[in-house]
Each structure stands twice: as C-alpha cells, then as structure tokens.
Amino acid sequence: MTTKPTSPAEAFTTARDIAAAPNTLEGFAVLHQFFRLRRPQWNALVESRRTEIIDKASRAFTAMELREDGQSALFAQLGHKGDLIVIHFRRGFDELGAAQLEVGRLALSEFLEPTTSYLSVVEIGLYEATVKLHAELAEKGIKLHSPEWVKAVKDDLEDQRHKLGARLWPQVPDRRYLCFYPMNKRRSGSDNWYSLPIEERQLLMRDHGMIGRRYAGQVTQVISGSIGFDDWEWGVDLFADDPLVFKKLVYEMRFDESSARYAEFGPFYFGIRLASAEIGRILGTPADR
Numbered sequence: 315m316t317t318k319p320t321s322p323a324e325a326f327t328t329a330r331d332i333a334a335a336p337n338t339l340e341g342f343a344v345l346h347q348f349f350r351l352r353r354p355q356w357n358a359l360v361e362s363r364r365t366e367i368i369d370k371a372s373r374a375f376t377a378m379e380l381r382e383d384g385q386s387a388l389f390a391q392l393g394h395k396g397d398l399i400v401i402h403f404r405r406g407f408d409e410l411g412a413a414q415l416e417v418g419r420l421a422l423s424e425f426l427e428p429t430t431s432y433l434s435v436v437e438i439g440l441y442e443a444t445v446k447l448h449a450e451l452a453e454k455g456i457k458l459h460s461p462e463w464v465k466a467v468k469d470d471l472e473d474q475r476h477k478l479g480a481r482l483w484p485q486v487p488d489r490r491y492l493c494f495y496p497m498n499k500r501r502s503g504s505d506n507w508y509s510l511p512i513e514e515r516q517l518l519m520r521d522h523g524m525i526g527r528r529y530a531g532q533v534t535q536v537i538s539g540s541i542g543f544d545d546w547e548w549g550v551d552l553f554a555d556d557p558l559v560f561k562k563l564v565y566e567m568r569f570d571e572s573s574a575r576y577a578e579f580g581p582f583y584f585g586i587r588l589a590s591a592e593i594g595r596i597l598g599t600p601a602d603r
Contacts, residue, residue: 389401402414538550
C-alpha cells in the first residue's frame with residue numbers, strides 16, 4: 315500500500331496542532347526572597363550586637379552584589395507585605411541553592427521572617443521565530459520531530475541565543491525602583507490562551523510587545539518563566555528610576571487583548587534599591603554607623 319505524501323499545507327497544520335508551544339531561550343536562574351523584619355527581637359539586642367550583625371551582613375551582600383557572573387541585589391520593600399527583597403541571578407539552580415544557604419547562614423537571618431519567595435529562569439519567548447521556522451520547514455516537507463526537524467530547531471535556537479545573549483544573562487538593572495509580580499495565561503472557558511493557534515498567539519504577543527517598546531529607556535523589563543518551578547507561570551520584574559512608569563505601563567497593557575482577555579495577575583511587590591552597605595536603613599539603624 316502506497317502512503318500518500320504529506321503536502322506542505324498538511325504538514326504545517328500538523329505542526330500547528332502538535333507543536334503549539336513557542337520555542338524559548340533560557341538564561342539565568344532567578345530567586346526572589348521576601349522577608350519581614352522581626353523588630354521586637356531585633357530591637358531587644360544590645361547596640362554592639364546589632365552593629366556586628368549588620369557589618370557581617372553588609373560584607374556578605376556586597377560580595378554577592380559584586381559577582382561578575384550572576385549578581386544579587388537588595389531592595390527595601392514598601393507596605394505591609396514585608397521589609398526586604400533580595401533578588402539572586404545565578405547560572406543554575408545549584409548556585410541559587412548556595413545563595414539561599416548563604417543568606418540563611420547570616421546571623422541577620424534569625425531576625426528575618428520569610429514571607430514568600432519566587433523561583434524562575436530568565437526566558438525569552440520566540441513566537442515570531444517559531445511560526446516563521448514552522449512555515450519554512452513545512453514548505454520543505456520536513457516532518458514534525460523528524461531528525462531534520464529537530465536539527466533545524468536546534469540550529470535556529472543557537473542562532474537566536476547568539477543574537478539575544480545579553481538579555482539571557484543580564485546584570486540586575488541599575489535602576490532605583492522595582493516592581494515585581496507573577497502572572498498566568500488563562501486556560502478556562504472561551505478565554506483559554508492555550509487553545510489558541512500559535513499564529514494567533516504570535517499576533518497577540520506582537521501587539522503586546524509594541525506597548526512595552528514605547529517605554530524603552532524608561533523601564534527595564536526582565537521576564538522569567540516559572541512553569542514547573544513555582545505556583546505561577548511567569549514572573550515579571552520592572553526596573554525604573556521613576557516609579558510612576560510602573561503604573562502607566564501596567565495600566566496601558568491591561569487594555570491590550572492578550573492581557574484583557576487572557577492574563578491573570580498575582581500580587582504586586584514594590585521596592586527601592588538598597589546598596590549592601592546601607593542595609594542598616596531597613597533595620598532602623600543609620601546607614602553610616
């Protein structure tokens with residue numbers, strides 16, 4: 315029995331239906347730690363002991379802040395949710411574990427109550443490149459997941475990784491203010507993001523990205539993927555020198571269809587950049603002691 319060859323159109327339909335996930339690039343592993351200061355216990359310490367603890371914590375955080383291959387950064391958190399945010403960028407999850415352990419070993423940690431945390435990895439979604447590649451492979455009659463298909467995807471990812479490397483392995487942006495929030499794409503009812511064809515999601519994400527581009531220079535954005543790592547699907551870090559930019563950007567994006575119909579937002583966290591040598595400020599201790 316002769317098998318009828320698959321036409322390019324049929325091949326693309328199959329690829330669209332089965333390979334629905336866009337290709338992605340991954341960079342730094344990321345850990346956000348959120349703490350509340352146990353003030354009664356801290357205030358009960360004698361002055362000399364508080365000074366000793368601050369000095370040791372400051373030295374440890376300074377060393378992590380000055381790392382050349384994956385930094386840590388401190389932010390004084392505003393509001394009732396906590397007092398301190400620590401963000402770690404590392405090459406892998408083992409290195410994040412070491413960073414978490416290093417913070418936990420500090421004498422200061424006895425007075426820091428964890429309120430929450432967030433684990434993710436810097437991610438760049440390649441909707442445009444994925445749809446383009448699928449179409450090209452379909453035109454050539456290359457079957458989904460065949461050795462030729464796998465090699466073509468691998469080669470394309472390597473090319474994209476070379477072009478976008480700086481975004482995969484960034485420094486913590488040197489901006490004064492931080493806005494962090496987790497988010498999901500809806501997957502229920504008629505607004506199920508994951509039931510849309512990849513071409514439709516590509517167009518929605520393109521429109522969504524155009525809003526962000528209008529804020530280039532005002533805000534630095536780091537998107538991290540957390541599917542399989544934490545309770546939400548993505549974490550969004552926004553860094554800016556004018557905090558009102560967060561309000562304007564997030565508000566404007568909510569009118570975009572990909573957000574208005576398909577996005578679910580978690581809690582928002584706001585912080586002010588804190589140099590490691592200034593950690594005494596959140597402890598009610600002058601920074602220049």
